[in-house]
Amino acid sequence: MTAATSHHARMALRRAADRARMAPSIHNTQPWRMEIDGDALVLSLDPERLVPAIDPHARQSWISCGCALFNARASLAGEDTGYRISRFPEGENSLVFARLEVLGALDLDEDERAARGTLREIAATIPLRRTNRTRFTEDEISTGFLARLSAAALVEGAILTAVHREEHREVVARLTRRADARQFGNPAFRAELRNWSTDDPDRPDGVPAIAVPKVDGSTVDEIPLRDFDSHGHGRLPADVHSTRHQTMMLLGTDGDSRSDWLRAGEALEHVFLEIARFGYATSPIMQALELPETRSEFRRELGLNFYPQFLFRIGRAGATAPVPRRDLQDFLHEDHLTGH
Ligand SMILES: Cc1cc2nc3c(=O)[nH]c(=O)nc-3n(C[C@H](O)[C@H](O)[C@H](O)COP(=O)(O)O)c2cc1C
Structure with a gap:
């Protein structure tokens, strides 16, 4: 060369x-x-x-x-x-x-x-x-668009399907609430979440207060978004209105190894970019997939023949601000000896 x-x-x-x-x-x-x-x-x-x-x-x-x-x-x-x-x-x-x-x-x-x-x-x-944790409108998402998203995931070797059936939506709501409550009852979980939540505008990582809803007990979501331990400091409106009637999509893979997880991530970002390209908003609902017991129950009750990797809601919503990232020099090492 x-x-x-x-x-x-x-x-x-x-x-x-x-x-x-x-x-x-x-x-x-x-x-x-x-x-x-x-x-x-x-x-x-x-x-x-x-x-x-x-x-x-x-x-x-x-x-x-x-x-x-x-x-x-x-x-x-x-x-x-x-x-x-x-x-x-x-x-x-x-x-x-x-x-x-x-x-x-x-x-x-x-x-x-x-x-x-x-x-x-x-x-x-x-x-x-962006991840958008605000209230989504009730607009229906066309089946054609959902099929397009599934095709994008498939190209990357993953499965993407909408959670359509009422009984499955109820399972998602129930298991998300259960996992959320268990996680918040675990001090190690809470401490870690606190470490990765921030209201310091100069911090280049962690979830900032500008990106999360205020949690003040005024609204109770049927499917709770994660409370980023914001203690009322969240800057987005408290009313997220996250219910089992929103459009939810589940991404999965045939296996459950590191390679499958990497593939799942590639598929997820491909899908997220398609969602953003067409002006839709999205945010993850991950609690039920984080605890081994609720993840197994999720798999069993939805009758899945694949491993659930990522659950998110999709809809239309107002714009939100970008979240900071580390500078390139903080994680990129360059071998200057070969530079020209
Ligand atoms: C594997 C993974 C898990 C995530 N889990 C959650 C979650 O449980 N709740 C949530 O609100 N956001 C979740 N997020 C979104 C991240 O918090 C978000 O990507 C990050 O804060 C950067 O913000 P941005 O997506 O707006 O650029 C998750 C993202 C990834 C890739």
């Missing part, structure tokens, strides 16, 4: 890392490290940014890493940079979850070219996507 190509590669990889950092992550922990190694971007899970009381197997941290990986892929595809991806290049027990190597020339087969075209279209939405 020539010096000029290498410079091009480095700039493309920096932009990919910059897009990756905008990914959603559990409690905005941003649990990743990245390195530019020659013409490759190497992405790893950062074990110092895990939340073991909330996420004991790091499943949601791996999902978050998958979201970051999708953004990096979309960024490279969006600017027509040829790249080769290997997931878990050092095996599934390693923290290194992907290596994206920029190629000198594009040498793609037809399928790869088609997949890239779609990625390019949605890459532009990355800075606009």
